[in-house]
Amino acid sequence: xxxxxxxxxxxxxxxxxxxxxxxxxxxxxxxxxxxxxxxxxxxxxxxxxxxxxxxxxxxxxxxxxxxxxxxxxxxxxxxxxxxxxxxxxxxxxxxxxxxxxxxxxxxxxxxxxxxxxxxxxxxxxxxxxxxxxxxxxxxxxxxxxxxxxxxxxxxxxxxxxxxxxxxxxxxxxxxxxxxxxxxxxxxxxxxxxxxxxxxxxxxxxxxxxxxxxxxxxxxxxxxxxxxxxxxxxxxxxxxxxxxxxxxxxxxxxxxxxxxxxxxxxxxxxxxxxxxxxxxxxxxxxxxxxxxxxxxxxxxxxxxxxxxxxxxxxxxxxxxxxxxxxxxxxxxxxxxxxxxxxxxxxxxxxxxxxxxxxxxxxxxxxxxxxxxxxxxxxxxxxxxxxxxxxxxxxxxxxxxxxxxxxxxxxxxxxxxxxxxx
Ligand code: PLP
Numbered sequence: 001x002x003x004x005x006x007x008x009x010x011x012x013x014x015x016x017x018x019x020x021x022x023x024x025x026x027x028x029x030x031x032x033x034x035x036x037x038x039x040x041x042x043x044x045x046x047x048x049x050x051x052x053x054x055x056x057x058x059x060x061x062x063x064x065x066x067x068x069x070x071x072x073x074x075x076x077x078x079x080x081x082x083x084x085x086x087x088x089x090x091x092x093x094x095x096x097x098x099x100x101x102x103x104x105x106x107x108x109x110x111x112x113x114x115x116x117x118x119x120x121x122x123x124x125x126x127x128x129x130x131x132x133x134x135x136x137x138x139x140x141x142x143x144x145x146x147x148x149x150x151x152x153x154x155x156x157x158x159x160x161x162x163x164x165x166x167x168x169x170x171x172x173x174x175x176x177x178x179x180x181x182x183x184x185x186x187x188x189x190x191x192x193x194x195x196x197x198x199x200x201x202x203x204x205x206x207x208x209x210x211x212x213x214x215x216x217x218x219x220x221x222x223x224x225x226x227x228x229x230x231x232x233x234x235x236x237x238x239x240x241x242x243x244x245x246x247x248x249x250x251x252x253x254x255x256x257x258x259x260x261x262x263x264x265x266x267x268x269x270x271x272x273x274x275x276x277x278x279x280x281x282x283x284x285x286x287x288x289x290x291x292x293x294x295x296x297x298x299x300x301x302x303x304x305x306x307x308x309x310x311x312x313x314x315x316x317x318x319x320x321x322x323x324x325x326x327x328x329x330x331x332x333x334x335x336x337x338x339x340x341x342x343x344x345x346x347x348x349x350x351x352x353x354x355x356x357x358x359x360x361x362x363x364x365x366x367x368x369x370x371x372x373x374x375x376x377x378x379x380x381x382x383x384x385x386x387x388x389x390x391x392x393x394x395x396x397x398x399x400x401x402x403x404x405x406x407x408x409x410x411x412x413x414x415x416x417x418x419x420x
Contacts, residue, residue: 004038013054014041046073048395059383064391070258072395078261081304090296105306112249116269122232122256123151125266133226139192145174147203147359174358177215198242201233203359205348213248228252261301319344349388376411
């Protein structure tokens with residue numbers, strides 16, 4: 001009996017819902033990350049770090065919705081904030097008090113933020129950041145990195161075509177300052193924006209090597225380009241984000257994901273001189289509008305996250321637990337020719353043990369073992385991302401981590417036998 005047949009046999013209700021969905025949704029889903037074989041399971045309810053599907057199976061959630069779920073499911077602080085919005089109303093067509101409150105808390109945490117602007121998603125925040133940077137510099141090209149993922153319309157990969165918006169992108173190699181210098185030499189005074197993740201997230205949880213981000217800071221200063229850190233995933237690394245931990249300050253920063261407490265949210269912020277381009281009365285001044293920029297559910301949930309959930313202590317503890325779990329998982333994985341990459345509470349599992357500094361280092365690895373590992377973990381009640389994406393959340397405990405490691409070990413034994 002194949003893995004897929006066993007998976008399907010255990011999930012008749014999910015299967016029926018998926019088959020029905022296929023008649024109205026391409027591949028039966030509206031998110032490409034959930035487009036996996038034989039079909040994604042449908043969740044009935046979630047609480048803390050536990051998911052229950054419509055066929056009655058329970059899973060420990062070690063995916064955390066690709067890093068949205070830092071606080072776990074239904075956290076009390078967010079529930080209260082949303083309940084208050086339900087009582088008071090939303091979509092006013094005017095401002096609500098939480099907007100400036102969230103902005104102030106972010107500017108206090110991040111040294112590089114003078115002003116911020118909200119959007120509906122991380123993608124949109126990055127689109128605004130690129131536009132602001134190009135207007136500011138008066139240039140046209142954006143320097144990005146192979147494997148860099150900045151949203152569904154801003155995904156830069158040599159190997160994977162995407163529905164990108166047309167940007168004049170120059171593609172360099174992550175962790176390779178020489179490739180960046182070569183690009184500035186090739187297009188003098190044309191690159192206005194360098195857009196980089198402090199760790200490649202969707203590109204494989206690949207950490208930046210020491211000196212890479214500081215090197216980009218120096219090059220941007222010399223060349224008159226605007227440095228943008230996409231911290232949609234990495235801002236969870238500390239109270240002041242990855243930039244606070246590493247001491248490298250970009251001109252602009254984007255955030256989103258967990259910051260909206262599970263509601264669609266994006267933030268673009270940074271230097272006053274650049275952000276003021278979208279303030280009325282400036283010269284020149286550009287309009288950046290968006291009906292849901294001040295979506296009250298997102299902004300109120302974010303205020304609750306910042307006030308009650310994302311404390312220095314909780315973020316530091318999450319980071320430390322992530323470092324520990326990754327170390328333990330890596331030791332197990334290496335026995336089978338796999339490895340764990342990542343930083344703090346974001347982990348990548350890869351079916352190769354060669355050193356990984358950029359996404360192309362993973363290109364030749366056979367994907368079959370990682371798909372099988374995903375299914376074997378699911379079969380043992382552990383939900384991760386189909387491509388080896390693991391993120392930590394606050395409701396997990398040393399006990400759930402031990403269950404994760406136990407399931408990993410027995411899954412690896414099956415994968416090793418099947419893929420030998
Ligand atoms: N930037 C990074 C680093 C991301 O990981 C993502 C989403 O995965 C985005 C931007 C896009 O955010 P959203 O999906 O909210 O548009």
